[in-house]
Amino acid sequence: DAKTTQPNSMESNEEEPVHLPCNHSTISGTDYIHWYRQLPSQGPEYVIHGLTSNVNNRMASLAIAEDRKSSTLILHRATLRDAAVYYCILRDVRGSTLGRLYFGRGTQLTVWP
Amino acid sequence: EAQVTQNPRYLITVTGKKLTVTCSQNMNHEYMSWYRQDPGLGLRQIYYSMNVEVTDKGDVPEGYKVSRKEKRNFPLILESPSPNQTSLYFCASSLLVSNTGELFFGEGSRLTVL
Numbered sequence: 346d347a348k349t350t351q352p353n354s355m356e357s358n359e360e361e362p363v364h365l366p367c368n369h370s371t372i373s374g375t376d377y378i379h380w381y382r383q384l385p386s387q388g389p390e391y392v393i394h395g396l397t398s399n400v401n402n403r404m405a406s407l408a409i410a411e412d413r414k415s416s417t418l419i420l421h422r423a424t425l426r427d428a429a430v431y432y433c434i435l436r437d438v439r440g441s442t443l444g445r446l447y448f449g450r451g452t453q454l455t456v457w458p
Numbered sequence: 459e460a461q462v463t464q465n466p467r468y469l470i471t472v473t474g475k476k477l478t479v480t481c482s483q484n485m486n487h488e489y490m491s492w493y494r495q496d497p498g499l500g501l502r503q504i505y506y507s508m509n510v511e512v513t514d515k516g517d518v519p520e521g522y523k524v525s526r527k528e529k530r531n532f533p534l535i536l537e538s539p540s541p542n543q544t545s546l547y548f549c550a551s552s553l554l555v556s557n558t559g560e561l562f563f564g565e566g567s568r569l570t571v572l
Contacts (some may be wrong), residue, residue: 377559381557387565387566388563388564391560391561391562414517432500443508444489444491444514445506446491446503446506446516447503448500448501448502449501450498450500451500451501
């Protein structure tokens, strides 16, 4: 199974940038890197995904290492509403990680006012 | 509105009393999956389905059954619940014919087995 490794927890101050790392050394060439976040008392929600190039959307940016063995989710200005558990997963819609997905424990982000 | 709906949201039951947690999606997604979430253990996959009549085990399938008779529904069945199945359960769905595979999650079902 393609798995990822994330720090258990990270902290940030409000309005500062946050860089959430993820290691995925066993990534295959067709694995997409997905990030989800889970706010308190809610189901996980999609944040962003990428394959090789860095990606930006209204929620965050995704920076992918050149060898694709790691990636970083970037929240440019953390707000109190960004406090959540962030999950990094791999998904290949054409391959072995299509159905069997590994979320793990994710990274608990605490944002201080 | 595109959504994944789980029922019940909260349930307290007793050991051995069969129960079903329903999951329904209105997005015509081929893929559906069940997860349980326990403190300190994160999200663990129970079962998944790639399409109607196609199901497979995830990481923690023991004590659970699923069925996929219709594309929109993917019920989770606990034939004889035990206290170690007390947990928060999430259903998710996604398209398969897509190069993104974005997952959509339900709001969760909190189950307590006494």
